[in-house]
Amino acid sequence: MIPVNYITSILTFFSIFCIFAFGQNIMLGYAGLPMLGYMGLVAVGAYTTAILSTAYNLPFIVTLPLSCLMTMLIAFAVGWLFMRGKLAGAYLVVGSIGFNFIVVAILLFAPWFGRMFGIGPIPAPEILGYRFSSSVDFSILGLFFVAIVAYIDRQLSRSALGLGLKALREDGIAAESSGVNTVRLKVLAFILGSFQAGIGGCLYAYYIKSVFPTYFEFVHSVEVFTMVILGGMGTTLGPIVGALVPTLVPEALRGNVPMEARFLIYSIIIIIVVLFEPTGILGVNSRVRRLLSRLARLKL
Amino acid sequence: MIQQLVNGLALGGLYVTFAIGMALIYSVLRVLHIAHGAMILVGAYCSLLLLPFFGDNLVITIIIGMLVAGFVGTLVGMGVYVRLLKSKSSTKYDTILLASVAILIASQEALMILFGVRHKQYPTPINSLTINIFGISLFVIQIACALVSFVSMFVLWVFLTKTDEGRALRALDQDPQLASLSGVNPLKTYIITLFTGSMLGGLSGGLLSLYYNDVHPEIAFVPVNIALAVIIVGGLGSIPGTIIAGLILGILETTALAYIPLTFPRTLVSFIVLIVILLLRPRGIMGRP
Amino acid sequence: MILEVGKLTKAFGGLVAVKDFDLQIDDGEILGLIGPNGAGKTTVFNLLTGIYKPDSGTIKFKGEDITGLPAHKICKKRISRTYQIVRPFNNLTVLENVMVASFFGTPQTSILGFPQGKKSEEAREKGIELLDFLDLADKKDQLAKNLTLYERRKLEMARALASDPELLLLDESASGLNPTEIEGMMAKIRNIRGRGITLCVIEHVMKFIYNISDRIVVIHHGEKIAEGEPKEVIGDKKVIEAYMGEAYA
Secondary structure, eight states: OOOHHHHHHHHHHHHHHHHHHHHHIIIIIISOOOOOOHHHHHHHHHHHHHHHHHTSOOOHHHHHHHHHHHHHHHHHHHHHHHHHTTOOTHHHHHHHHHHHHHHHHHHHHSGGGTGGGOBOOOOOOEETTEEOOSHHHHHHHHHHHHHHHHHHHHHHHHSHHHHHHHHHHHOHHHHHHTTOOHHHHHHHHHHHHHHHHHHHHHHHHHHHSSBOGGGGSHHHHHHHHHHHHHHOTTSSSHHHHHHHHHHHHHHHHHTTSOHHHHHHHHHHHHHHHHHHOTTOTTOTTOHHHHHHHHHHHHHO | OHHHHHHHHHHHHHHHHHHHHHHHHHHHHOOOOGGGHHHHHHHHHHHHHTGGGGTTOHHHHHHHHHHHHHHHHHHHIIIIIIHHHTOOOTTHHHHHHHHHHHHHHHHHHHHHHHHOSSOBOOSSOGGGOEEEETTEEEEHHHHHHHHHHHHHHHHHHHHHHHSHHHHHHHHHHHOHHHHHHTTOOHHHHHHHHHHHHHHHHHHHHHHHHHHHTOBOGGGGHHHHHHHHHHHHHHOTTOHHHHHHHHHHHHHHHHHHHHHSOTTSOTHHHHHHHHHHHHHHOTTOSSOOO | OOEEEEEEEEEETTEEEEEEEEEEEOTTOEEEEEOSTTSSHHHHHHHHTTSSOOSEEEEEETTEEOTTOOHHHHHHTTEEEOOSSOOOOTTSBHHHHHHHHHHHSSSOBOTTSSBOSOOHHHHHHHHHHHHHHTTOGGGTTSBGGGSOHHHHHHHHHHHHHHTOOSEEEEESTTTTOOHHHHHHHHHHHHHHHHTTOEEEEEOSOHHHHHHHOSEEEEEETTEEEEEEOHHHHHHOHHHHHHHTTOOOO
16 A cells, blocks of 8 residues: 555655756757756745745745746846857856856855755645645646646747757757847747746745755756756657656665665666667657657557 | 965865866867766775775875776776767767766765765875975975876876877867868777876876875765866866966965855855856856857 | 948958958849868858958948848848858758748847747748758658758758848858759759849859859959959969869869
8 A cells, every 4th residue: 555645745746856857958958058057046936935935925826926037037147148158068067057056055155045944934835725735735736837837848849939949959050040049049048948947946845845055956956957868858748757767766766775876776877878868768769759659650 | 375375286286187187078079077076086996995905005006096097987988978979969968968977976876885985084194294395384295286286287288299199189179170181080089088087087086085185985076066167267178278277276265265164165166266257258268269 | 232242351360261352242143252272262151141250341231231240130131041061950850940940030030039920831831832942842851860961952052041031142052962963953053043032152163153153253362363254264364373283173
């Protein structure tokens, strides 16, 4: 008998990871921007929610959009600064790592964010009088937002804007010669990808009930990065598959294996997957995707 | 005051030795070799754990650590990077980056399992040895680190400018197409670059673990981050820039620690400089525009 | 005169790539731009299309000063180009490649930089029509990276045409192609001119440039050394000297 709470808590974390993965997918998978500091943006969303709900007692309906707004503003500022300096490739990687570090440092040392003690406890979110407090509640809330974010992703992927982002990824100079304002579109990718950080950060804060700077450290950004690459960059199903990896693999290894070995096996899995399928399990031309499309054709 | 300076130069020298390996590999393979941190671990663990087998002779174990690191680094580079570089995906460098990070993490975890979680120390208290020069007492270990770093920079300079293989490396960095047309064998140059860079990484690992008197799987984390800052601040693809940046950041860090409370993470000094450079002069001190 | 370039100069570090370069292109003509390797031909194209900013000089298109504009704006002003080493969007389909240009390369875009008012269906149909014109219609759903060189060259042309250019700059479209393909390319170029588009063509394959150009401009060490009808230019002493030691078709 597997306890319901166990499953729903996994589902909740899965949904939150999923939302992060969708956001990073827009930056990395569609626009090809190697941003390695996504949790820095999530921190903005999470802390905004935390502060607004504890210090100002604002309800969920207000904290959610405000967190998104705040995250998108910061993403715009960071993105604009990076793109104005024409940062690309390695510069962007290191710059975004630096961004993550600085965000965490500010959260640790500036007086308004609770420093090491974080902010909490955060009251349960309420929609139309219903309090989301149990694991079941959160998993449903989480999956609901995954559906919304996934829908947005699908629409983006099929739109002209999505095509422009993908062109950016493929060949920035050719895109620019074809009329794409690469600087503006890159900044736009940052903004669009941070929207999910706002949503995910907000849900995260409500679920774990208190936010600490260590939750948003660089190592966790690597986890988000991993999800997108393993799952399949630049596709709508990719982030979903990608989010399954950090959710299921640690659980699968839980019983028989000591903790250090878990990380070791996890990293080895990453290396093996990446060597065999550089674009991810459900990447554009991956074996799994080809198999699935063959199966789909057979059934019809 | 002089102590500070020597300390800064020693630390800076070590950062440079490590970062140069990363810079060389970047300039030839265009890969951000985060897994280079694993070379520190290889170097550190070899130089400590092999001591009983070589009569506690540090020089020998450090050299062995260098060579082992060279081999391991080359294996990783050829087995993983070169293979992934052949992919026609437009995001292959991101995939390579992920693989590199995963390799570093895997190494850390593997070492934790193999050799335990406790921080290990070197047997004799080498760290407290001091020398009196011109009436100022300086730690031997710091002087040794600074000296070894500068010597290895010099040797590297000779290698890059005077030998055929070294020149091939620089050619491949400047203009890959022209280089291969002129008969430079890319694979051979990759191997040489990986070996040289990783050797330097291993050397810096052995020395770093001596400097801090600490051997532990997580000692590579901070140097890797600082090295990233160093190669950007110095200018991607510029060896002299990397050297200058490494020394400056090393000196800044040791000076900052004297005036700033201990709770302030050391890496932040380098990252602040990094962000400032990225905003004001992205190509770095000596980067090409 | 659709394009008027005056005293264009560009230096990289100490090396002067293009020096005091003048160029006039008349409406509806096919102008050939030739010169030995490294003469500065592609640099001129890069300057015209906003990939590089000139150090000095002016570029006027249809009377309007476009000097120093960024590449995406120049595309929207109706100047398109192809690249010497093709740059397709490898992991996008052939049709998608063309649609990028038809979405983004035409003047109506919003403040945020993405296309507005251009319906997906229109762009798609126009894309298919262009692919048809270049005999690529049956490959429209294939990923660009799976095409042959000739097909990729044609795709590059289709993409350049998708943004409705009035001036098309072709950079060595014939290099690496076999004689049949070269004939095909020449036919397509004449057809494009027939649609009212002015062309400037960089080429090394002499037979190609001789047959297709109305006029030829010769560039050497970044400077114009000759200009005129193909017959005159090919026989020009300076031109022969510049090419001496160079084998050509």
